[in-house]
Amino acid sequence: MGLLFWLFDSIVDYLFFYNDNFSNLLILDVPTHEIYVRSSFLLIMLILGVLSSKMIYEHNLTLQENETRFRKAVENFPFSIALIDQNDDPVYFNKKFTETFGYTHEDIPTMEKWWELAYPDEEYRKEVYSSWMDSCSSVIRGEKLCRSEWKVSCKDGSVKDIEFHFTKTDGDQGMLIFNDVTSKKEAENALFLDESRLEALLELNNMIDSNIREITFFALEEAVKLTRSKIGYIGFLSEDESIITMHSWSRNAMQTCEIKDRPIEYRVADTGIWGEPIRQRKPIIINDFSADHPLKKGYPEGHVSISSHLGVPVFDNDNIVVIAGVGNKEGDYDSSDVRQITLLMKGMWNIVKKKRDDDKFREYAEELARKNKELESLDIMKNEFLSNLTHELKTPLISIKGYAELLHEGQLGSLNNSQSKGVSNIVMSAEKLHKRIDSLLCMQNVQSGNIQYDIDVIHVSDVLEKVLYETKLFQGDSLPEIKRDFPASLPFMLGNLNYIEMVFSHLLENAVKFTPVTGSIKVSAYPENGCLHVTFKDTGIGIPKERIPDLFRRFYQVDGSMTRKYGGNGVGLYLCKSIVEGHGGTISLESEPDIGTQVDVILPVMKPTDTY
Structure with missing residues (x-):
């Protein structure tokens, strides 16, 4: 800038003020005052240039520090973040992204690769892609942020529920924020299942007039629903836990099974994998029923096809009283399914047990009432018998006692000592018998309230x-x-x-x-x-x-x-x-x-x- 001013000033002096040689005015013979003017301007320009350079440097340094802080904040952000360029290809993943999904930038260099890895199911990929394009369109139309929720397949094979937030940054770049809501979804699902189970138990408690088969069938259908299964069954065990009596099959199992004469009782020792919950005395999950297993014995022709199975034993103190099983869930059975079916079946057993006790008590009460009625009839007969007997005995006894007393007193002739002693015994025995009869008559009067x-x-x-x-x-x-x-x-x-x-x-x-x-x-x-x-x-x-x-x-x-x-x-x-x-x-x-x-x-x- 200073050199340009020097050249400009030399040209002005040559054209308007001095007729000297231009080269002299430019360098060789510059007037003293011009040298001062030009030097001052050069100095000013130099100072301004130094100050400007310093300001630019400090500004660039601040930008670099801000960018570093921003990248550090993004890198340590509690949510997964991905930056994409104008072609929608990823250019940056933060550390949380890799922790959540397992993928790095090397795994996903392009957005096409992301669709392929995150959504391996083609139908679901199409659904998510369509939703993604709608979200991009809304951002382009001026909405600053759009939100969606999809399931994402991670590098380790797990599937997570992810909440997506997408917005455009400066230029044509975009930012994706991923929030892992899997735990939240699981908690919500667990709460929903708990509420459903409690509603089922409440309904069971209201089935006062229902029989045991209706109670178990309702509980079984609820178990199938809670575990998102297709089929299910309930069996009761004998006291020695050696025999399973199949009590209920789910509606779908009954409709699908083509076995005409289904057995009702099974020896536990003869059962295959489905008897393992009894033998091992714990819940057993088999998510791949087609896999080889040493205890598999197959199932007869016409049996419902089984792809997965969950069996749960139900205990009453230390004894297994019920085995409940469900099968053919779309996904895998897990500990949540075990918890739901265990609690539901435990509640069902308590109701069934109470129902059995009530039925036994009712039968006992009816039998007792019948026996009491019989006893009342017998008591009446006995009282009538005793009353008749005592009167029948007392009539001849009076004659015996009267004549014996006459004999003893000598009114009917004299007696020798042996005869007198014998008659005396007759009199005393008759008196004893008379008292016994009076006691029985008195007892009858006391009992009847007629005394x-x-x-x-x-x-x-x-x-x-x-x-x-x-x-x-x-x-x-x-x-x-x-x-x-x-x-x-x-x-x-x-x-x-x-x-x-x-x-x-x-x-x-x-x-x-x-x-x-x-x-x-x-x-x-x-x-x-x-x-x-x-x-x-x-x-x-x-x-x-x-x-x-x-x-x-x-x-x-x-x-x-x-x-x-x-x-x-x-x-x-x-x-x-x-x-x-x-x-x-x-x-x-x-x-x-x-x-x-x-x-x-x-x-x-x-x-x-x-x-x-």
């Missing part, structure tokens, strides 16, 4: 004396020692004399029956808190503590062998309790084996205001 108490004023001391006398009379010398501990002036009570005597007689008879002759029995009676407390205490064989609560049940005896050894019909304590409570009293029993038994009877005494 009526004719109220008398009872002097308990007299009743106890009579019971003690008759016991000694009937038992003779084979009695344990009986101690009497009650005053003659006990308070009166209101009640039925015959029934109260029956209670005391039964209690004393039991004490005598279970006490050896070397033992002792103590009969006590005394007033206590406005009541009369009567106690029968013996040193007999005693009763186990756990049997005491059952003693007052009708026809209950501690040990059946005791009936044979000691006699009795098991109604004594039952009657005693009924009669005592009917008189407003209580009865209780305490006992220890080999030590003895104590029975306490508490009855209300007669009050001055009582009437009868």
Whole structure:
């Protein structure tokens, strides 16, 4: 710039100011002031040139630093980025791109190669390419950014869900941003499957009135749907896990299978690959059913063709109870499919198990009701039989007892000692039998609720004396020692004399029956808190503590062998309790084996205001 000014100034001086030689004005004979002017301008131009060069250098350096920072940011960007030129061919891939897809720029030098590698399926490639061209058109029309979502095949063979963002940069270049949403899609799909499974379980829980076959068929169809399979089956295992009973086939399997007489039961030991979940006790996935396998046994003609299979055992505690299988999924079975079918079938089994239990309980309840009805009929028959029997026995017994007493008293002639002793035994036996019959009649009245108490004023001391006398009379010398501990002036009570005597007689008879002759029995009676407390205490064989609560049940005896050894019909304590409570009293029993038994009877005494 300075040299041009020097030349320009020399020409001006030559033409307008000096007639000297041009070469002198240019170089050889330049006037002094011109030298100053030209030198100053040259210096200014030099300074300006240096400053301009420095500014340009610094600007270029800044651009280089910005580009470096940009490339570093792009290289470390969390999304995959590709830059493409005006021909749509890739010129740059960042590090995340290679990490995501496995491809480098050497693998994909052109966009054509990208289509070939990323979309090996031709039909899908056409679909994606058409969408890509539409996206490019929208960007060309002025939209700054377009978005699409496609599946991409990676270098390692995996397929990922990728979200694409495309925009034009300066010039004719473009930028592609790839966001890997595979995990997001898997999470969304897992959530969708979980929701679908929960809906299926809710529907199963609502199938209250459905039978087990309807429940299992519904669960199987849902399992096929959740795993995106084509066929499925459910089988129940025997308790020893040796036999599979096929229970349900999916609708598609039933329509496709051409085997007419399908077996229902299979021995686990004879099954092929589909029995492996039972033998290995874990889910088994076979995504290539055509591959060789040592356990494959093939399938019969007409069987559904199988390309893949997933078998899952269902456990109840440690036992396998169900095997569920699905097959012919378009893709590969994975752990998500195992999880869905396992949880669904576990829920189904819990419902089936409850259904079975409910059915068994219903059958049991119906059977129990039928048995109870039969027992009620038998009970009525028994009561009628006992009632008729006791009346039929009592009628001739009265005659026997009456004539025996007449003979014993000598009203029908004198008897020698042997005859008198024999007649005495007849009288005592008839009296015992009479009491047994009265007990049975009393029991019938108690049970039917028809018992009526004719109220008398009872002097308990007299009743106890009579019971003690008759016991000694009937038992003779084979009695344990009986101690009497009650005053003659006990308070009166209101009640039925015959029934109260029956209670005391039964209690004393039991004490005598279970006490050896070397033992002792103590009969006590005394007033206590406005009541009369009567106690029968013996040193007999005693009763186990756990049997005491059952003693007052009708026809209950501690040990059946005791009936044979000691006699009795098991109604004594039952009657005693009924009669005592009917008189407003209580009865209780305490006992220890080999030590003895104590029975306490508490009855209300007669009050001055009582009437009868």
